[in-house]
Amino acid sequence: MERVRSLIAAEPTPLHDLDGIRGLMLRLCAAMGRVVGASGVGLTVMAKDGVRGVIVATDPATERLEELQYTLGEGPCVDAFGRQHPVLVPSLADGAMTRWPTYAPAAYDAGIRAVFAFPLQVGGARLGIMDVFRSHPGALSGEEFRLALTFADAAVSTLLDSQAQVPASDDLDDRLGDPLGSRTELFQAQGMVMAQLGTNLHDAMARMRAYAYAENRHLADVASDVVARRLRFDPDPS
Amino acid sequence: MTTVSADRLARVFVEFADTLVDEFDLIEFFQLLASRTAALLDASPVGLLIADPRGRLEFMAASDENVKLLELFQVQNQEGPCLDAYRSGTPVINADLRAAESRWPSFAARAVAAGYRSVHAFPLRLRQEKIGALNVFSATAGGRLEDSDVQIVQALADVAAIGLLQQRAISRAELLTEQLQGALNSRIIIEQAKGVVAQARGTSVDEAFDLIRTYSRNHSRRLGDVASAVVTDLSSIPELSRPQGNSH
Numbered sequence: 001m002e003r004v005r006s007l008i009a010a011e012p013t014p015l016h017d018l019d020g021i022r023g024l025m026l027r028l029c030a031a032m033g034r035v036v037g038a039s040g041v042g043l044t045v046m047a048k049d050g051v052r053g054v055i056v057a058t059d060p061a062t063e064r065l066e067e068l069q070y071t072l073g074e075g076p077c078v079d080a081f082g083r084q085h086p087v088l089v090p091s092l093a094d095g096a097m098t099r100w101p102t103y104a105p106a107a108y109d110a111g112i113r114a115v116f117a118f119p120l121q122v123g124g125a126r127l128g129i130m131d132v133f134r135s136h137p138g139a140l141s142g143e144e145f146r147l148a149l150t151f152a153d154a155a156v157s158t159l160l161d162s163q164a165q166v167p168a169s170d171d172l173d174d175r176l177g178d179p180l181g182s183r184t185e186l187f188q189a190q191g192m193v194m195a196q197l198g199t200n201l202h203d204a205m206a207r208m209r210a211y212a213y214a215e216n217r218h219l220a221d222v223a224s225d226v227v228a229r230r231l232r233f234d235p236d237p238s
Numbered sequence: 239m240t241t242v243s244a245d246r247l248a249r250v251f252v253e254f255a256d257t258l259v260d261e262f263d264l265i266e267f268f269q270l271l272a273s274r275t276a277a278l279l280d281a282s283p284v285g286l287l288i289a290d291p292r293g294r295l296e297f298m299a300a301s302d303e304n305v306k307l308l309e310l311f312q313v314q315n316q317e318g319p320c321l322d323a324y325r326s327g328t329p330v331i332n333a334d335l336r337a338a339e340s341r342w343p344s345f346a347a348r349a350v351a352a353g354y355r356s357v358h359a360f361p362l363r364l365r366q367e368k369i370g371a372l373n374v375f376s377a378t379a380g381g382r383l384e385d386s387d388v389q390i391v392q393a394l395a396d397v398a399a400i401g402l403l404q405q406r407a408i409s410r411a412e413l414l415t416e417q418l419q420g421a422l423n424s425r426i427i428i429e430q431a432k433g434v435v436a437q438a439r440g441t442s443v444d445e446a447f448d449l450i451r452t453y454s455r456n457h458s459r460r461l462g463d464v465a466s467a468v469v470t471d472l473s474s475i476p477e478l479s480r481p482q483g484n485s486h
Contacts, residue, residue, distance in 0.1 A: 083420060084420060084423050085419045085420030085423060086416055086419050088412035089412075090412065121423060122426060123423060123427040123429070123469065124426075124430055124465075124466060124469030139412070142291070146291050149291060150292075184308050184312055187426050187429035187430050187433065188429050188430070188432050188433035188436070189433060190430050190433060191430035191432060191436070192433040192434070192436060192437040194437075195433070195434045195437035195472070200470075201430060227433070
């Protein structure tokens with residue numbers, strides 16, 4: 001994760017969309033594309049009701065390919081979101097044409113030969129999708145696949161923190177990141193907080209991160225307190 | 239330790255094969271592997287750990303699911319018999335937990351405190367491919383696995399691994415990777431669902447899991463599907479959302 005964070009930080013700031021979540025996501029896409037030799041990277045943020053929200057992409061052609069999947073209602077990205085696992089298409093010419101009869105030929109005509117779609121998710125919380133497009137066929141290497149998963153994790157943290165208005169910082173990521181060995185409790189706590197707030201997992205996770213940030217505590221310790229019922233979240237934060 | 243009848247074993251193998259040819263769900267398959275292995279071994283707790291793409295072992299399924307066992311499975315992403323079996327590709331058999339404190343300081347101490355005396359781990363692998371490891375705990379001093387038991391359990395693990403990798407061979411090369419990632423996420427959903435039900439029903443997370451599992455069995459639904467419904471719309475399953483005492 002440190003390596004991915006520094007890659008994102010080293011990515012030159014784009015001239016447009018300087019501020020806010022769009023700028024952060026754009027840098028993440030650009031850094032992702034650079035390390036895996038992608039022709040483009042697109043990222044779609046879903047609204048909480050599962051409706052397509054914001055799209056960011058490294059270039060206009062990629063943005064059109066991203067947009068097209070939603071217009072047509074088919075494509076690797078649509079499948080990855082629905083099935084909640086990555087969809088890896090190392091060759092658009094093999095089988096993809098029958099799987100996505102309208103989208104695959106359109107992407108192929110645009111010069112795309114491989115697509116890899118990664119859900120931005122934590123269990124039942126589905127925040128969006130990251131699509132990696134390549135102009136040459138071939139599978140992602142093991143290292144590229146691991147990097148892509150880490151970029152997807154970074155996107156999830158960034159989206160949650162932007163919702164909770166927690167400022168991004170390296171220190172925060174260390175403190176909020178999932179420490180080894182205590183993840184089960186963290187996921188159970190997310191479910192408990194969701195039921196306490198009467199909302200969704202997405203909000204529960206954002207609230208827990210914001211609380212850990214404000215109280216200067218580790219997320220794992222906050223989760224531990226929730227599961228032990230020493231800490232409970234109030235539906236009304238005010 | 240056990241005398242497994244050929245008939246019983248044959249039925250388990252047939253059940254595995256039958257599960258794998260259908261439109262199958264990985265979590266269901268891993269649950270089946272864990273619970274059938276446990277049944278063959280006089281109900282010793284059995285757990286399954288699957289490696290994520292970053293090589294970290296994640297808890298996936300168990301014959302018996304409770305906080306203490308989950309902790310023992312989870313700590314093995316840092317040390318323990320499953321990590322050793324996964325990395326070496328060879329089983330770890332009859333490890334005496336009380337003599338294992340230098341080998342696995344954190345794991346052995348927790349396992350002894352949880353009441354276990356010996357532990358075994360079998361790699362889930364096929365040739366060069368490593369998927370994870372299968373873990374067996376024994377509570378009694380005589381909880382040794384005989385050679386015949388070891389062969390049977392490793393055979394079960396091998397059949398499971400071959401079945402999974404065969405799925406990949408007959409379709410796309412990326413399918414197993416996609417499905418394992420999906421199963422890892424399903425496991426997270428199950429943990430989140432435990433939390434939701436524990437809060438709604440005012441129970442412990444272990445009791446919440448029993449409620450979710452019982453509901454799934456009674457309604458012939460997949461555990462993963464019920465967990466998914468719980469975290470997206472709990473009110474769709476009133477039996478799991480009512481506070482305790484109000485159920486019928």
